[in-house]
Amino acid sequence: MTTLAIEARDLVRDFGSVRALDHLSFDVPAGIVFGFLGPNGAGKTTAIRTFLGLVEPTSGSARVFGFDTKSEGDRVRERAGALLEHHGLYERLTAEQNLEFAGRVWHMPAGERRARIRELLDQFGLWDRREDAVGKWSRGMKQKLAVARTVFHRPPLVFLDEPTAGLDPVASAALREDLASLATGQGVTIFLTTHNLVEAERLCDLVGVIRRGQLAALGPPSSLQPNDPGLVRVVGTGIDASVASAASTMPGILHATVEDGALEVKLADGVRPAELVAMLVARGVGIDEVRRQRQTLEEAFLELVNDNAGRSGNGGSA
């Protein structure tokens, strides 16, 4: 039986006349990286605050490791680390002092605190700046330190709100690796919100898309993309309108157009592009490349959040 880190059941949270969470229901199994995607104001931050027991739901319930977030918020917070919208670092304190504070908050023994400070500051390349006040640091360095503080006490559940925001590509990639190893190597559950869809695609085992407080989709990143939308792009020489016209009369081809000198063809379900290629070769087209067009996660995401009907009703156990 899968252990659940988070269970949201019919979660509603109203702020006056605004409904931030609208009957949100989903489960997050323990030990995975869960990506929570959605446009600004969709309800991602409210959901995290609710799971941490900082905000009470108007109706419905949420459980984290079996603890009710409304009545047992303190138990939830004992088991979680959180990097929220703001990094939350004390800028007058040094990096060491910030991490020392985190260690003391979670009652880590002095020796363990010292070793963990060294380990994490080394890992994030911040050891040489450990005695500087954090206020003097760049945004990226602060973000790295905030992530280090969040995982400092080795919590079984980590909430990360846009963790790679402000990081350079190299640091982002390194952080993604660290997060992936946390989930796979140490069994930590990571609840991640991000606008970086490539990041979600690379890092997350499960993705939830939230729109206007409702769950628009839930599943592995690959399930949010149509596997084969039937689009084929042919790049080569000798492609013109007559080739497109000939292609569009072939059986199994729904339409064909020339875009930027390349032939773009929409195939009917189950039709393979081999016959199309044979016809093009016969017409003297010099083919350089034939590529099936896959919808990216970004396109799927935009489709979901812009679609009025959405794909609601996909919520539930994952």
Next chain:
Amino acid sequence: MNIADIITVTRKEWLEFRDQLLRLRRGGLSAVIVLLMLGIVTPLQMGPLWLQSPLMLAYWPLLSSGMVSTLIADAFAGERERHTLETLLATRLSDTSILLGKVLAAIMYGLLFTTANIVVGVVTLSIAHKGIQAPPAAHTGYMLLLVTLACSTLAGIGVFISLKAATVRQAQQTLGIIMMVLFIGPVLFVQFLDSEDRMSMAGRLASLGTARLVGWASAVLFAASCVLMLMAMARFKRGKLTLD
């Protein structure tokens, strides 16, 4: 309530405040100026009387609680302004630990301020009048007791205001008005009395004796601190603080 958690919060507040003090920002610069004025100039003007005047029993609690106001206004409003409050609330620390940790830091600051002034004053007088002159033990004890209670009362008011204020400036302004009412109110009250009533009141206070007077003042301040802390506890709501 966990003592280790309270100390953790107090320590963090002190580290932040130490930075302020070393950079002479906000309360830091005023603390140094006041230390120079009260620890050196005033003892030189008053001479050995500075060590034992009964006036000092009111003087130091008022001054130290005034200094505490610069620190306590920052307690929650400052965390909110610097976007650290939500992260602090998302930790395992209990409401009581966070609240008491911040109040304890403020009280310790008041006590340290008074102690530093007294030490500097004693050294100044010793140099000026040749030979160390120790302040009377009972007098010093009364003074430190009243300073502690006055600081805890003001910390209670300050933390209550800071929980609600959107910015540090707003908290300081509100606290400033309240302190003015508290400090000037009794003076105005006495001035409105006719001279006969004033003499009668002074006589009655004098007849109580220092120890009893300190006892009554301590009881009032202690009760006020307790009530204010309970009010602050009631106002401390994680959900509301997160959303403010």
